[in-house]
Amino acid sequence: ENMDSMSEETYGSYSFEEDHSFEDYSSFEDFDTVGDDYFDLGASQEITRQPSFYVLEEDVFIEQIQRDIDEVQGVLGLPTKAAASILLGHHKWNKEVLISNYLNEEKQQEIREKAGLASLDLEGASDIQKTYNCLICMDDFPGTEAYALGCGHIYCSTCWKLYLENQIQVNINCVKTVCPAPNCTNIVHEQAFRRFCSEKMYKAYERSFFVSLVSENPHVKFCPAPDCGLVVRTERRNRLEAVKCGCGFQFCFKCCDYDIGDHLPATCDHIDRWIKKCSDESENVAWMIANTKKMPKQRL
Numbered sequence: 001e002n003m004d005s006m007s008e009e010t011y012g013s014y015s016f017e018e019d020h021s022f023e024d025y026s027s028f029e030d031f032d033t034v035g036d037d038y039f040d041l042g043a044s045q046e047i048t049r050q051p052s053f054y055v056l057e058e059d060v061f062i063e064q065i066q067r068d069i070d071e072v073q074g075v076l077g078l079p080t081k082a083a084a085s086i087l088l089g090h091h092k093w094n095k096e097v098l099i100s101n102y103l104n105e106e107k108q109q110e111i112r113e114k115a116g117l118a119s120l121d122l123e124g125a126s127d128i129q130k131t132y133n134c135l136i137c138m139d140d141f142p143g144t145e146a147y148a149l150g151c152g153h154i155y156c157s158t159c160w161k162l163y164l165e166n167q168i169q170v171n172i173n174c175v176k177t178v179c180p181a182p183n184c185t186n187i188v189h190e191q192a193f194r195r196f197c198s199e200k201m202y203k204a205y206e207r208s209f210f211v212s213l214v215s216e217n218p219h220v221k222f223c224p225a226p227d228c229g230l231v232v233r234t235e236r237r238n239r240l241e242a243v244k245c246g247c248g249f250q251f252c253f254k255c256c257d258y259d260i261g262d263h264l265p266a267t268c269d270h271i272d273r274w275i276k277k278c279s280d281e282s283e284n285v286a287w288m289i290a291n292t293k294k295m296p297k298q299r300l
Contacts, residue, residue, distance in 0.1 A: 053239070093217045149189070
């Protein structure tokens with residue numbers, strides 16, 4: 001009998017009919033079928049499934065990122081976790097792409113420069129016996145107060161502290177802060193923030209770092225529900241299917257909008273066009289109200 005004409009076939013305990021009867025997945029709401037045993041039609045086994053997205057708390061997500069940083073540092077032989085973190089951030093936290101690219105020795109220097117890592121040495125050399133002139137405050141200072149990133153631009157500790165704490169206060173993306181030297185693109189690493197910033201300011205930096213982990217990673221997004229704080233991590237980029245957060249809110253992973261939520265079966269493009277249409281009509285109504293008036297009643 002022709003297999004293509006059959007709507008359902010059963011082999012052993014397997015059924016090829018799609019099943020949507022699952023209700024309780026704990027923190028997982030969507031599953032993909034995996035395993036080579038699935039095609040063993042003579043076997044009588046349950047289908048093995050894996051979650052296609054995860055709902056994570058902040059500390060669990062950060063632990064996963066730290067493991068990725070440790071793995072990259074070990075595989076690539078980098079001297080510090082800070083260097084591994086900067087390179088991962090430049091590659092949108094995709095460790096596979098970073099490792100594949102960086103293993104090509106001819107491209108390593110180019111990759112570091114594009115990532116804002118002038119040197120694998122996080123600190124530039126300075127002579128503690130020497131007196132320097134700070135090009136920010138224009139004061140002389142002893143070598144014991146000198147500090148430079150791997151790019152070698154030396155400034156006094158006081159100016160470094162003021163500069164970094166100001167960046168935390170005014171720059172929402174302070175994790176991308178660069179050396180204060182003109183035209184220098186060297187990224188200020190986490191250890192420098194820890195060294196010069198107060199405890200309160202460093203906690204603010206850590207929060208900004210966490211937000212950047214989510215915003216720069218196409219596989220991870222914050223739940224848009226108010227006061228939720230959980231993150232959703234998917235196995236596929238640009239996932240089109242809806243996800244359900246641990247707080248109970250279900251939303252389109254691509255749109256990630258609380259007001260829209262789960263808009264299936266409408267596509268994201270349909271929703272964008274509908275919102276634009278409503279906005280255009282609203283502008284037309286506003287123009288008519290501002291520029292026209294009602295016709296006076298005709299008197300007999």
